[in-house]
Amino acid sequence: MEIRIVVGGALIHRGRVLAARRSAPPEVAGRWEFPGGKAEPGESEEQALERELLEELGVTARASEPLPGRWTVRAGLELRFWAAELVSGEPQPLEDHSELRWLGPAELAGVDWLDHDREVLPYVARLLDRG
Structure with missing residues (x-):
């Protein structure tokens, strides 16, 4: 079976990262994630993330x-x-x-993250500490 890639983006600006609260589907509504989405055929992970952030958030990243x-x-x-x-x-x-919400390093644990997103928080915290 072919594997399709979903890319989530830890969007960083001025030492903070963007968290997005899901409104759908119902089983994850109200929980927080790093925004992103599925890569289209022929698209690199980087291209997919940049396109998804433009579509979902209206920003260039x-x-x-x-x-x-x-x-x-x-x-x-x-x-x-x-x-x-x-x-x-x-x-x-x-x-x-x-x-x-823009979250600083000390605020990362303050929202109810989706499970997979929670697992990358230590890496995100290190990025925020660097910047």
Whole structure:
């Protein structure tokens, strides 16, 4: 079976990372994630993330580095995370999200993350400490 990649983006700006609260589907509504989505055929992970952040949040971003780990979301669907930098625009919850928050390192544990997203928080915290 062919594996389709889903890319989640830890969008970093001024020492904080963007968290997005899901509005759908019902089983994850109200929980927080790093925004992103499925890569289209022929698209690199970086291209997919940059396109998804534009579609979901209305911002221009640049994928900067992959974060450790890969997770099977369901058969044939694998989740990977990337760090990304905000290039231009102010994020808006345009698709699938009801709220956005910029979180500093000390605030990362303060929202109810989806399980896979919670697993990359230590790596995200290190990125925030660097910047």
